[in-house]
Amino acid sequence: MTPHIESRDEDIADVVLMPGDPKRAELIASKYLDDAKLVNTVRGMNAYTGFYKGKRVTVFPSGMGIPSMGIYSYELFKFYNVSKIIRIGTVGGYLEDEKVFDVILADKSFSKSNYALDLSGSDSHIMEGSKALNEKIIEEAKREGIDLRVGNIYSTETFYDGGKNLDVMKNKYHCIGTEMESYALFANASYLNKEASAILTVSDNLVTKEEIDSSAREKSLDRMILLALNSIL
Numbered sequence: 001m002t003p004h005i006e007s008r009d010e011d012i013a014d015v016v017l018m019p020g021d022p023k024r025a026e027l028i029a030s031k032y033l034d035d036a037k038l039v040n041t042v043r044g045m046n047a048y049t050g051f052y053k054g055k056r057v058t059v060f061p062s063g064m065g066i067p068s069m070g071i072y073s074y075e076l077f078k079f080y081n082v083s084k085i086i087r088i089g090t091v092g093g094y095l096e097d098e099k100v101f102d103v104i105l106a107d108k109s110f111s112k113s114n115y116a117l118d119l120s121g122s123d124s125h126i127m128e129g130s131k132a133l134n135e136k137i138i139e140e141a142k143r144e145g146i147d148l149r150v151g152n153i154y155s156t157e158t159f160y161d162g163g164k165n166l167d168v169m170k171n172k173y174h175c176i177g178t179e180m181e182s183y184a185l186f187a188n189a190s191y192l193n194k195e196a197s198a199i200l201t202v203s204d205n206l207v208t209k210e211e212i213d214s215s216a217r218e219k220s221l222d223r224m225i226l227l228a229l230n231s232i233l
């Protein structure tokens, strides 16, 4: 037990998939997992442990933003001995040719956040995903015929930034999109010697203004969810 997770040690699998939204965690558990068991309800962050093709996996929501992802992924890595976390989320596209539903693997995450500084004293504003896990994901994407785009991501703390960060993040740091959680996940993984990756689906394009409508969201996330699940087998 931790201040935010009520699960018993044995309730949490070695590998965790982390969507942002608790409802998405429930959906993934009911649609893809066999024998799914509810293992956390604290703060409505309902988490499930079950089996995908015989592999034990936990689906645990991160909530939105660096602080929320920071808390849950830290506690899972540190106190539940989780070894791998794959974030599955959405991203706002920065490139004109990024279409909604496109799937992105976040290679490096840039942020102005002080999360890593406060965590470990590291003043690096760039955190990287696990190379080994990313390789598995890239390999699996090839097998599934998914045109996976690999690139840097801007992990912002300000959803409503009025587009102010787009030019500098895109041109100076070569970011191909923006989301709000991967920096904390990668910082925790690197601090605690664990593995983390972030697979993201383009939900909106900040240049073309194309957007996924909410009814299409569920279907569009299927490819990303299956990619994550098949990568951990």
Ligand code: HPA
Residues within 6 Å of the ligand: 090, 091, 092, 093, 156, 159, 178, 179, 180, 203, 204, 206
């Ligand atoms: N900004 C930040 N996070 C996001 C966005 C965005 O435009 N789209 C999906 N996650």
